[in-house]
Amino acid sequence: MAITHAILASLVGDKPCSGYDLAKQFNSSLGFFWKASHQQIYRELARMEKKGLVMSEVVQQEDRPHKKIYRVTDEGTQYLVEWIALPTEPSPVKEDLLAKFHVGYHVPIHIIIDEILRRRKIHEEKLKLYYEREREYFPDVAQMSMKAKFRYLNLRRGITHEASWISWFDEALALLGGAAVE
Amino acid sequence: MAITHAILASLVGDKPCSGYDLAKQFNSSLGFFWKASHQQIYRELARMEKKGLVMSEVVQQEDRPHKKIYRVTDEGTQYLVEWIALPTEPSPVKEDLLAKFHVGYHVPIHIIIDEILRRRKIHEEKLKLYYEREREYFPDVAQMSMKAKFRYLNLRRGITHEASWISWFDEALALLGGAAVE
DNA sequence: GGTGCCATGTAACGAGTTACATGATTGG
DNA sequence: CCAATCATGTAACTCGTTACATGGCACC
Numbered sequence A, B: 001m002a003i004t005h006a007i008l009a010s011l012v013g014d015k016p017c018s019g020y021d022l023a024k025q026f027n028s029s030l031g032f033f034w035k036a037s038h039q040q041i042y043r044e045l046a047r048m049e050k051k052g053l054v055m056s057e058v059v060q061q062e063d064r065p066h067k068k069i070y071r072v073t074d075e076g077t078q079y080l081v082e083w084i085a086l087p088t089e090p091s092p093v094k095e096d097l098l099a100k101f102h103v104g105y106h107v108p109i110h111i112i113i114d115e116i117l118r119r120r121k122i123h124e125e126k127l128k129l130y131y132e133r134e135r136e137y138f139p140d141v142a143q144m145s146m147k148a149k150f151r152y153l154n155l156r157r158g159i160t161h162e163a164s165w166i167s168w169f170d171e172a173l174a175l176l177g178g179a180a181v182e
Numbered sequence C: 001g002g003t004g005c006c007a008t009g010t011a012a013c014g015a016g017t018t019a020c021a022t023g024a025t026t027g028g
Numbered sequence D: 001c002c003a004a005t006c007a008t009g010t011a012a013c014t015c016g017t018t019a020c021a022t023g024g025c026a027c028c
Helices: A003-013 A019-025 A038-051 A074-085 A096-102 A109-137 A146-176 B003-013 B019-025 B038-051 B074-085 B096-102 B109-137 B146-176
Strands: A054-059 A067-072 B054-059 B067-072
Touching: A003 A019, A003 A038, A003 A054, A003 A067, A003 A074, A003 B096, A019 A038, A019 A067, A038 A054, A067 A074, A096 A109, A096 B003, A096 B146, A109 A146, A146 B096, A146 B146, B003 B019, B003 B038, B003 B054, B003 B067, B003 B074, B019 B038, B019 B067, B038 B054, B067 B074, B096 B109, B109 B146
Parallel strands: none
Antiparallel strands: A054 A067, B054 B067
16 A cells, blocks of 8 residues: 555645656655556556545646546545554665675676666766756755655755765775776 | 576575565565565566576475475576676666656645655655664674675665665755645 | 657566464473 | 474565556756
8 A cells, every 4th residue: 555655645745747757756856755667657546536535637738648636535535644653664675786795706896896886877877867856956954844845855855865875886896806987 | 587686696695495585585684685576476487497597395394385495506606706896887766756846846845845755754764774784783893704794785775775865855845935844 | 860768557477464264282 | 292494485455666548847
């Protein structure tokens, strides 16, 4: 029962929108806390509507396919608020790269080093993107609404997360004798 | 196709063992890169045996239930090594707490603060545990076998991960005006 | 003419969780 | 006597991924 919460949080925290819009958001800003494919989102929205947590309205558009806009019902809002008050455990870890490291000494070291360099780049690009967003959207940290503070903190979580990966990659390269990062 | 890899990595990187043993390990050392319940592990082992990736042998014990010890076949080893050479993407993010933050301004602030303090404690305890293990098992970083280096790096990943959470929690407390951490 | 975006979905499968079930031994 | 540990599993369900399907418009 977790993608339900992510969808509710999105519809309440931002605004009513279509499954298509949600799918896009889950690949960008909402991607800080959740990833989901459009198929999963459509299926879940249908279920949630059956349960009365959201309601939909079809909107016709010119020169474009129709949209099905979903909004959260009172029942859905209550459900979300009650959930927030419940304690949450850290999310379970699933990280392929660490499984590879567990047996890394069984393969030629250059395979590992190459993979580290490749992954490091990915995380570095993401970090750069987050820093840009930070400069653009949150220039004045001292003067922020409550809503802005929470959004800022989510972005900051993305930043600390990516930064911790990068510092670990550098540690790994130093220990395994990989080439210096340009 | 991912728990397969985690199980193979465990059996190859440590030693042949039972589903029960695997389940325990997935809650401790292997827990750095994977979490799995015993039900899931038993099911997956059965599937893997059917595919020929592992083979089992029943071992009778005195005063205890029998054990079914699994070991990796040549085919399984090859499958694992080939997988390691493939690139891996960062694991998808799913973090309830950030979904809560997305709509955090809709609930009384003390609920959020309490949850931050509770979660911070959990991560702090884990970090402490990891540091102890670091001191105990890896006292001499300069002199390590290849295998030890990889194990050490996985532990270090746990450490950087937990540390990044804690620094973020402190940031959040400062911004949201929570009580100072004792 | 091809690629990509807009916008919806279905179907099949594999991954992961929760509940249920059994039965012996050890330790407080 | 109760709880925990050892050790196995089945069944039912939801979550998540991959593949398939449709069809129009915009841009190069």
